[in-house]
Amino acid sequence: MSESKVASMRDAVAELVHDGDTVAIEGFTHLICFAAGHEIIRQGRRDLTLARMTPDVIYDQMIGAGVASKLIFSWMGNPGVGSLHAVRRRVEHDDPEPLELEEYSHFGMVCRYMAGAANLPFFPLRSYYESDIPEVNPKIVPMTSPYEDGTGVYVVPPLRPDVSIVHAQRADAEGNTQIWGLLGCQKEAAFAAERVIVVVEEVVEESTIRRDPNRTVIPAAVVDAVVQEPFACHPSFAQGYYDRDNRFYIDWDAIARDPDTLQAWLREWVFDLSSHGDYVEKWGDAHWDALRPGPAPSGEVDYGRYA
């Protein structure tokens, strides 16, 4: 009764990510799929519109590599470190070419994904009052409640990525996907997208998923490919599997400050490697061992057997 959607990262990106697409690689600090970004760079995609609440180092790498012409976002920076230098060069100096920006607040981005996921033509939120943001983004539109209170809100339009790439701890081969720890917008981004690639630390038996159905965040019904790629989030993290590599985030600042250093990094860590497996090997076991957390088991609940 089930159908395997398991694919390699190379095949999934080749088949599902096309030049000119709107691509969302989501994950709020947690579960950011760097390996998918690297594969998109490696395959030389062009003219992408990249959507993400928090373009961080992954989008600095992708934009530095020239895959994108536009960014839809709500906060861009290297969290706790500073700026995204490749992005800033393009925005401040059109260097090497311009980058179009379309910006929201966090809640506005979340509501755009919600509208996309729920097939709503707009989504209302109480934000943007007396802010200059709507002045630089005409898609943020004021609206008034039709009820007696006449409360003013702003509405944002649905965001429907051509492809959403979502990392998770585990999924079955059909794409039923479970996440714990920070959820970000993984669910909303997946439901909103035309095509969905789920990347996981582990492909598990369907029975593992079915033992705890409330843990399922994304159902197979919206998933096109399932890629098993351990450590695919590095330097981001997968709760319970590995820690955030804060050292790399700090180091990225110096790498990205200079365009040549950035290109050299891309050559060494992306173009000269054939896959994320090579990347994992290149960092070496000691690196991964140091990022492994101690155990913190969830405990079990009982669903009861009703036969």
Next chain:
Amino acid sequence: MSESKVASMRDAVAELVHDGDTVAIEGFTHLICFAAGHEIIRQGRRDLTLARMTPDVIYDQMIGAGVASKLIFSWMGNPGVGSLHAVRRRVEHDDPEPLELEEYSHFGMVCRYMAGAANLPFFPLRSYYESDIPEVNPKIVPMTSPYEDGTGVYVVPPLRPDVSIVHAQRADAEGNTQIWGLLGCQKEAAFAAERVIVVVEEVVEESTIRRDPNRTVIPAAVVDAVVQEPFACHPSFAQGYYDRDNRFYIDWDAIARDPDTLQAWLREWVFDLSSHGDYVEKWGDAHWDALRPGPAPSGEVDYGRYA
């Protein structure tokens, strides 16, 4: 750092449910808190507006007991059995007095709770097109997307119960509440309400909750009282704890058909008992043993310790 909100059902209802209140006892088939309904009957509340997606036997009992003057709902019936006779007598024959109805579809009710929980002045949905429902409920209002597509939607207003009563499998003493199995609108109804009573099968240690924070559905921040009351959902069920008592739902049909039989039932099973503890004892251990499911453990996940 934590504060106990544990109370008896009697005290919680006495303090938090007042004559004239809008009260939501939610739970979709699952986790319907009959014990709270019985306590409200026992304490003789009057003139309540009862909100619930699916007024079933619990609201037939409450409306038969005369606690309510209005019903806000989307489907009323005895699921799989037939009608709610006490409700129908009041609606069809004003017997013994009229009952005001305000009705939606399921999705409309869900969106009303969502708007209430999210503090939105309205919530849009794609429903009600070419249906007569908006003609009998002026609160369901058409609206047009401000974007190019000009898609028409309907909007519903927020539902903000004075009190929501939510059953769950477990909570800590402060009110951090976890549910598995069907979630219904428990979360949205709780966040939407002015006051919240959480009723649980078990009050557990805070550490049990903290071991699996993604399982938490309602945070202490919105909870006013925590009542430990095993089997409080009977004849509804609590996943993993006891089965639905389908026999009782069938038997209710005959009880409710005749007003005198219904009043006799209320006397025997509500007024003549002082608490739900008495009700549990009156049914007897064999009854509860027969409703106990076999085991179906969820398995564990690892959050990882990051110290």
Next chain:
Amino acid sequence: MSDDAREVGFSASEIMIAASARQLVGAHNCFVGVGLPNIVCNLAQRIVAPKLQLVYESGVYGARPERLPLSIGDPTLATGSTAVTSMFELFAFYLQAGLIDVAFLGGAQIDRYGNLNTTVIGDYDAPKVRLPGSGGACEIAIHARRILVIMRQGRRSFVDRLDFRTSPGHSGDPAHDRARGWSGSGPTSVVTNLATYGFDETTGEMTLLTLHPGVPLEQVREQMGWEPKVADDLGETPPPTTEELRLIREELDPAGVYTK
């Protein structure tokens, strides 16, 4: 030996189940109601739609019930399912987003265009019979790509004019219907205790396609509130096969709760 069960006999419910299950060929995500639709879906999964995912408005996706569920919120639906979601998510992300291929509806009244009444018999403000109301039916009718109706037919249920339109069907004007922009295409099939119907592609009108074995056309016409359109090639509903009957009687509803 014939594969059909004519000689062993079958009930009206059984042929309704078998005829409906065959409509699910190739379906993926099916919104299941309780009672007959539940048995229909479980039968279809075994005979024509192995990939069928059972979706319940109670918030269950990919249910695998170990017993016949007695309500759409039966605990056996959650245990062992693929996903349990909040009802908001189920209605917004699954139904409204157009992920549901097919759904079952029924009602106290249906008209010739497949509009359904589950709200009231008589006047809304002074009801003769107060019915349950919409539940999810109104939005299911709008968003599920195909709607299959299962109900018993009679002059009081197959009516010329509904007392209340809870869930929209076809409008009678196919150009209007196409312009609605709904993900659903409305009712595509009606299966009753007497016959099966489709809907005319140009007029959207319910059209008698097959009579159940032994049912004369006259009986069908007597049990309808309007003069039905009849297909040029009016046929006979294929009776349940012996395998279908075996599945229904031995596996799906051994106690005969819904099929006696």
Next chain:
Amino acid sequence: MSDDAREVGFSASEIMIAASARQLVGAHNCFVGVGLPNIVCNLAQRIVAPKLQLVYESGVYGARPERLPLSIGDPTLATGSTAVTSMFELFAFYLQAGLIDVAFLGGAQIDRYGNLNTTVIGDYDAPKVRLPGSGGACEIAIHARRILVIMRQGRRSFVDRLDFRTSPGHSGDPAHDRARGWSGSGPTSVVTNLATYGFDETTGEMTLLTLHPGVPLEQVREQMGWEPKVADDLGETPPPTTEELRLIREELDPAGVYTK
């Protein structure tokens, strides 16, 4: 022996932390940012607000970090917390619904009414410096009941006129502010490396309340883009107590990441 740490000395960050933590007396649900606000909240929990729940826009309620989180999405925030929610829920059900008592904001520029710019220096379409943008700041400014601002002050950050208003503060017209109907009451306090400020109840204007020990008024006026309103009873910021310093140095930031 004095309870204050004047004689042992303290850094500008340390007095900013201590002065901010004291603002959290009685607070329940606090939206925490990373860096200084994180240390402020952890300190407040120990000294003045034992019931303080740490809420992070990343979706964590009731965090109990076992190490100093280096981002608002640090894995140590999820493990052992009371609840982890989707970001939609965090913003809609917690923040927009008015459950957040207090939140911290900062920015590249602030004006005399507490409006903040985190978007751009220079023209939006031809930026001199492109800043991160709003993140959650715009809605936090609107919904959190009180906003505490922590930032270093200087003529380029405390400006007469913002280049871009990312997050609204007071308007300068208190009648207008009251009529907004927001759950938030806007910025109530600013703590800098030199001084602390409140906002005048009738004009909504930032008002110098205390100078940090050893900081002359003239230095503060030099480091602002406008002539500041000064409280009639201008006082001195109480220095960190020895216990506060011990907590900061030994428990909250032993590596001195944020406090050196």
